[in-house]
Amino acid sequence: METRHSHGLEQFCSSLEERPGLSILDFAGASQQTISFLTNYGHRVYSDDFVHQLDQCFADGDFYQNQANPLMAGKFLEAALDFNEGIFDGALVWDSLQFLTPQLLQTVVHKLHRVLRSGACLLAFFHAEEKVDTIPTYSYRIHDPRTILLASRAKRKPAQFFNNRSLEKLFQDYASVKFFLTRDHLREVIVRR
Amino acid sequence: MWNRRKEEEHHTPKPASAPPTSSELAKEGIPMSTLPGRTVTEPHLDSHRGQAALGKSVIVKGQIFSREDLTIDGEVEGTVELQEHRLTVGPNGKVVASVKAREVVVLGTIHGNVETTDKLDIRKDAKLVGDVKTARIVIEDGAYFKGNIDIVRAEAPRQVPKLEPKPQVVVTNAPASNTPAMAAGVGDHKR
Numbered sequence A: 001m002e003t004r005h006s007h008g009l010e011q012f013c014s015s016l017e018e019r020p021g022l023s024i025l026d027f028a029g030a031s032q033q034t035i036s037f038l039t040n041y042g043h044r045v046y047s048d049d050f051v052h053q054l055d056q057c058f059a060d061g062d063f064y065q066n067q068a069n070p071l072m073a074g075k076f077l078e079a080a081l082d083f084n085e086g087i088f089d090g091a092l093v094w095d096s097l098q099f100l101t102p103q104l105l106q107t108v109v110h111k112l113h114r115v116l117r118s119g120a121c122l123l124a125f126f127h128a129e130e131k132v133d134t135i136p137t138y139s140y141r142i143h144d145p146r147t148i149l150l151a152s153r154a155k156r157k158p159a160q161f162f163n164n165r166s167l168e169k170l171f172q173d174y175a176s177v178k179f180f181l182t183r184d185h186l187r188e189v190i191v192r193r
Numbered sequence B: 001m002w003n004r005r006k007e008e009e010h011h012t013p014k015p016a017s018a019p020p021t022s023s024e025l026a027k028e029g030i031p032m033s034t035l036p037g038r039t040v041t042e043p044h045l046d047s048h049r050g051q052a053a054l055g056k057s058v059i060v061k062g063q064i065f066s067r068e069d070l071t072i073d074g075e076v077e078g079t080v081e082l083q084e085h086r087l088t089v090g091p092n093g094k095v096v097a098s099v100k101a102r103e104v105v106v107l108g109t110i111h112g113n114v115e116t117t118d119k120l121d122i123r124k125d126a127k128l129v130g131d132v133k134t135a136r137i138v139i140e141d142g143a144y145f146k147g148n149i150d151i152v153r154a155e156a157p158r159q160v161p162k163l164e165p166k167p168q169v170v171v172t173n174a175p176a177s178n179t180p181a182m183a184a185g186v187g188d189h190k191r
Helices: A005-012 A033-038 A049-057 A069-078 A100-114 A165-171 B002-009 B022-028 B043-048
Strands: A003-005 A023-026 A044-047 A089-092 A116-125 A135-144 A147-157 A178-180 A185-192 B052-054 B059-065 B070-072 B075-089 B094-107 B109-111 B116-120 B125-130 B132-136 B134-139 B144-151 B187-190
Touching: A003 A044, A005 A044, A005 A116, A005 A178, A005 A185, A023 A033, A033 A135, A033 B070, A049 A165, A069 A100, A089 A135, A089 A147, A089 B052, A100 A165, A100 B002, A165 B125, B043 B109, B132 B134, B134 B144
Parallel strands: A023 A044, A023 A089, A089 A116, B052 B070, B059 B075, B070 B075, B075 B094, B094 B109, B094 B116, B109 B125, B116 B132, B116 B134, B125 B144, B132 B144
Antiparallel strands: A003 A147, A044 B144, A116 A185, A135 A147, A178 A185, A178 B187
8 A cells, every 4th residue: 555645635634724613524444543533533424436326337338438328327326325414524525526427527516515514525536647548546545644545446537637727627615725736646625605 | 411521532732843943933022032942044154053043044123122132144123132242243134223231343344332340342344423422432443333432431532631842943834845745834824
């Protein structure tokens, strides 16, 4: 497992502001490291493997074409994002948004906006290198407030590539968007609801 | 009375009926710990000697209360309560129920909320879908979990350490270059 320093994670953790009892949404799938890190500070964690949910719903056939099917998309949203409004104080979305077609992505970002409380932060990663067919994917785990552990997963074809402008447009309903570009072609994005 | 005495003298004890199997007990809703001298007859339960067990072929729909450790290798739908004991869901076990126990070890599947006073242990290849409330949780790599985790501890939680602010370099919309920038604050856009 690799480790990597993350400015985005650093910003996300500082947004927790020494307040215990927050609710954090984690899309990386449950891992001992992340759960221990967040719960040791008194926070609650809702864990789900978002990319695994995508595969469960859309992998039978063409992964991206299936996302255009309203029935399948509806089932996916029910399985992955069925939460009450304003219940999360933070969301660790990691790299999962890269594998949503534009329409479904808009819906997911809008839903995340609804389930996050005002002032909550969302951390997302987007691969910045555009001239590639597939991108590496990882299972992300928190080691400490500045360090991420990465467990390699299979390479995947992203739905689209993003630049700063397209990300600003994507998160236009949010209060602020901050970018960090890393050496390994990753754009870390901290978004404040 | 004479007749009665005669009957008693001539009374031959009936052969002891075979002890009820765990499936019969479960269907009747009888807590297994209340039966004295119960012997385990199913050979595959030998490994669970000393604790209650529901075998692979057992299906229970209803409420289970136990005052001893319990292993479930079959299917259970309903509720499972073992206040001061350990529940083990074996690799073939499928539990669709809310669970309360001192400790829960999952090697199979649980769909339902889980509440433990001590520890929840989700092993590799196990699956737990539901909200959990526990003092400690262990999740092995390869386990699947979906739901909320609420750790209930006696001691106060640690404070999140305040991170010292670092000076940030703000670059305003520089044209893209071949070499990626060092990790720094780039394009802080506020609305």
